Structures are given as structure tokens and as C-alpha cells.
Amino acid sequence: MALSSDKRIRILNAAVTVFADRGFFQSRVSDVADAAGVAGGTIYLYFKSKDDLLISLFEDRMDGIIRHVNDALSSVDSASTRLQIFVDKHLTMVEQHPELAEVLIVELRQSAKFMREYTPVKFAEYLDIIEQIVRDGISVGEFRPGLSPRLAKRIIFGALEEVSATWLRFRRDGVVSPFELEQAGTQIWEMLSAGFFQIDHRAQERSTQ
Amino acid sequence: MALSSDKRIRILNAAVTVFADRGFFQSRVSDVADAAGVAGGTIYLYFKSKDDLLISLFEDRMDGIIRHVNDALSSVDSASTRLQIFVDKHLTMVEQHPELAEVLIVELRQSAKFMREYTPVKFAEYLDIIEQIVRDGISVGEFRPGLSPRLAKRIIFGALEEVSATWLRFRRDGVVSPFELEQAGTQIWEMLSAGFFQIDHRAQERSTQ
Numbered sequence: 001m002a003l004s005s006d007k008r009i010r011i012l013n014a015a016v017t018v019f020a021d022r023g024f025f026q027s028r029v030s031d032v033a034d035a036a037g038v039a040g041g042t043i044y045l046y047f048k049s050k051d052d053l054l055i056s057l058f059e060d061r062m063d064g065i066i067r068h069v070n071d072a073l074s075s076v077d078s079a080s081t082r083l084q085i086f087v088d089k090h091l092t093m094v095e096q097h098p099e100l101a102e103v104l105i106v107e108l109r110q111s112a113k114f115m116r117e118y119t120p121v122k123f124a125e126y127l128d129i130i131e132q133i134v135r136d137g138i139s140v141g142e143f144r145p146g147l148s149p150r151l152a153k154r155i156i157f158g159a160l161e162e163v164s165a166t167w168l169r170f171r172r173d174g175v176v177s178p179f180e181l182e183q184a185g186t187q188i189w190e191m192l193s194a195g196f197f198q199i200d201h202r203a204q205e206r207s208t209q
Numbered sequence: 210m211a212l213s214s215d216k217r218i219r220i221l222n223a224a225v226t227v228f229a230d231r232g233f234f235q236s237r238v239s240d241v242a243d244a245a246g247v248a249g250g251t252i253y254l255y256f257k258s259k260d261d262l263l264i265s266l267f268e269d270r271m272d273g274i275i276r277h278v279n280d281a282l283s284s285v286d287s288a289s290t291r292l293q294i295f296v297d298k299h300l301t302m303v304e305q306h307p308e309l310a311e312v313l314i315v316e317l318r319q320s321a322k323f324m325r326e327y328t329p330v331k332f333a334e335y336l337d338i339i340e341q342i343v344r345d346g347i348s349v350g351e352f353r354p355g356l357s358p359r360l361a362k363r364i365i366f367g368a369l370e371e372v373s374a375t376w377l378r379f380r381r382d383g384v385v386s387p388f389e390l391e392q393a394g395t396q397i398w399e400m401l402s403a404g405f406f407q408i409d410h411r412a413q414e415r416s417t418q
Contacts, residue, residue: 151396155368162367187360195404196352
């Protein structure tokens with residue numbers, strides 16, 4: 001029996017909805033089959049297990065996300081503008097695809113298999129986009145030379161992930177979030193570009209050092 | 210049979226080690242009993258279930274952490290110094306108690322029960338320390354008035370959590386981390402205090418706005 005890529009896509013799309021709705025652990029492969037409109041056993045022709053389905057979903061979607069972000073960055077020279085675009089794209093994707101974000105940000109964390117045994121190469125590739133921007137920004141003199149690109153990517157990603165996870169939690173609970181993701185993006189960007197201090201205060205701190 | 214608080218403490222201490230070592234899902238209540246040197250059924254005199262044990266552990270340890278951080282902050286007026294102390298204390302606790310950090314940062318995320326049904330009040334209380342510092346810093350003019358204290362706490366906590374989780378992952382894999390937590394703290398603090406830009410570049414950005 002030939003496997004159809006159309007059916008594979010339908011299964012992956014259904015998995016996003018089911019995992020986001022019920023949670024990965026609570027979902028059964030048969031729930032995904034029902035949502036995809038295929039017979040229960042059909043999923044096993046494409047994916048070895050529920051864990052394999054989650055990992056395949058992750059790799060498939062991360063591929064698309066990485067392409068989408070790289071496309072947006074490709075024609076931009078300035079490292080600071082590229083960083084600003086990255087922050088904006090990340091949060092816009094969460095806002096426009098909250099179910100997918102729920103799976104990638106919340107459910108994946110809860111998959112013990114994913115955390116312990118699987119090396120999420122695509123995830124490292126996504127984070128490396130930030131690291132490269134910071135590296136470039138330092139080398140052309142836009143960013144401070146004391147910045148660690150390796151730590152900067154963790155700091156920026158951690159901030160993006162925590163505001164996204166919080167926003168998604170409000171959404172899941174059916175509560176209006178006390179902040180918009182666009183506002184969160186502005187706050188993150190202003191922190192990266194200017195820090196927290198008042199200009200006067202900062203100048204004063206410097207002069208007394 | 211009277212319950213001893215000493216035995217309860219022994220069980221909680223053993224749970225940290227067992228959950229950090231095997232992972233929460235893979236751990237059995239009997240593993241915790243063995244590690245604590247009590248009979249298997251004894252744990253159920255103190256905790257209703259494995260989930261309840263995790264939640265009790267979380268609340269007990271968060272109480273201690275909140276007290277420890279508040280003690281360190283109590284005699285300090287400057288909001289920026291208090292923020293710096295918070296960042297430092299958080300990362301120092303991770304470094305000195307990596308097993309506990311593993312449970313609080315990594316394992317708790319994987320407990321579906323915890324994520325979905327339990328409201329982690331102590332966690333909100335911990336984060337509110339950051340929010341209050343930022344609020345105070347704005348009101349006395351140390352921090353920019355445009356900062357959102359509510360978002361600032363998410364941004365700072367997200368950054369702290371991501372660098373901690375990364376450092377713990379290296380430790381778990383038996384690999385030397387490519388960065389020290391102290392260095393991560395310095396990077397986070399410098400980002401908060403000065404942002405990413407070169408001073409000259411920042412002045413230039415401002416003058417062209």
C-alpha cells in the first residue's frame with residue numbers, strides 16, 4: 001500500500017488540534033485518527049508511536065518556522081533590525097497559530113521521551129538564528145563586545161517563551177490576557193535596545209563607577 | 210498514630226533526590242519510601258498521592274526560597290541593586306541545589322496534574338517579588354516609566370529559567386556546561402542595565418529618531 005503525503009499532512013494537522021486541545025498525555029492515537037478522518041491503524045503506517053508523531057510534528061513545523069524567519073531576515077543587513085524582526089516574528093506566530101504554539105511550547109515540555117531521549121536539532125537550529133544575529137551585531141560594532149552570543153540566545157528565547165507560555169495559559173483558561181503579545185514584543189525589544197534604566201540614572205551610574 | 214514532622218521532612222528530602230535522578234514520571238512512591246528509609250505505606254499517611262507529594266514539595270521549598278530572597282532584599286533600598294540581588298540569588302540557588310532546581314524547573318513542567326489543575330500560588334508570589342522591584346524602580350525614577358512591571362517579571366524570569374534549564378541539561382548529561390551560571394547572571398544583569406547596544410550606536414539611534 002503506497003503512503004500518501006496528503007494523508008500524512010492530514011494526520012499532522014489533526015495532531016496539532018488534538019494535542020493542543022486535550023494535552024499530549026491525555027490524547028490517544030485514535031483521537032488523532034478520528035480528527036484526521038482515517039482508520040486507527042493507518043497512523044501507524046506513517047508514525048511508529050504517539051511519541052514519534054509528536055517528534056515528526058515538531059520537525060515538520062520547525063522546518064517551516066525556520067524557513068519563514070530566515071526569509072524575513074534575508075534582505076536585512078542591520079543586526080538590530082534583524083533581532084527586532086526575530087522577536088516580532090516569533091510572537092506573531094504564537095498569536096496567529098496558538099494551537100501549534102501550545103503544542104510546541106507547552107506539550108513538548110511534558111513529553112518525557114522528547115525531553116530525555118530525543119535531541120531536538122531543529123530547535124537548536126532555530127535558536128542559532130539568534131546567536132548568529134548577535135555575533136554579527138558584535139562584529140560590525142552594533143552590539144556591545146562583552147555580549148555572549150551563546151547566552152544572549154538563551155536570554156532572548158527564555159523571555160519570548162515565558163511571555164508566550166503565559167499568554168497561552170490565559171487563552172487556555174478562557175481568560176483575556178492582561179497583555180497583548182505585541183506589547184510583550186515591544187517590552188522585550190526595548191529591554192534589549194535600552195535596558196531598564198532611565199537614561200539620566202544610567203549616565204549617573206556610569207560616572208560613579 | 211501520630212505523624213512526625215521529622216518523617217515528613219525526610220520524605221520530602223528523599224523525593225527531591227529521587228525525582229531529580231529518575232524523573233517524576235519514572236519515579237514510584239516506593240522509590241521515595243526506600244530513599245527515605247520508611248515503609249511504602251507510610252508515605253500515604255503524609256501525602257495523598259505522588260502528585261500531592263510533588264505539590265507539597267514545591268510549596269515547602271518555594272516557602273523557603275521566598276523567605277531567603279526576601280531576607281536578602283529587606284535591607285536594600287535601591288531597586289536596581291535589589292534586581293541584581295534577585296538575579297544573583299536565583300542562579301546561586303540553582304548552582305548550589307541543582308537537584309532541587311531540576312525538580313522545580315524541569316520535572317514540575319512535566320507533571321500534567323501540576324500544569325493543568327494546580328494553581329501554583331507560591332510561584333506567583335516568587336515572581337511578584339520581581340514585579341514589585343520593577344514597580345518601585347519606576348516610581349522612584351530609577352527605571353524607565355514605559356516599563357511594564359507585569360511583563361518585566363515574565364521577561365526576567367524567562368531568561369533566568371532558560372539559562373538555568375540549559376545549565377541543568379548539561380549537568381544531567383554529564384557534560385561541562387559551556388557557561389557558568391555566574392556569567393549568565395552577569396549577562397542578564399548587563400542586558401537589564403544597559404541593553405545590547407554599543408553606547409555610541411545607541412546615542413546614534415536615538416539622535417536619528
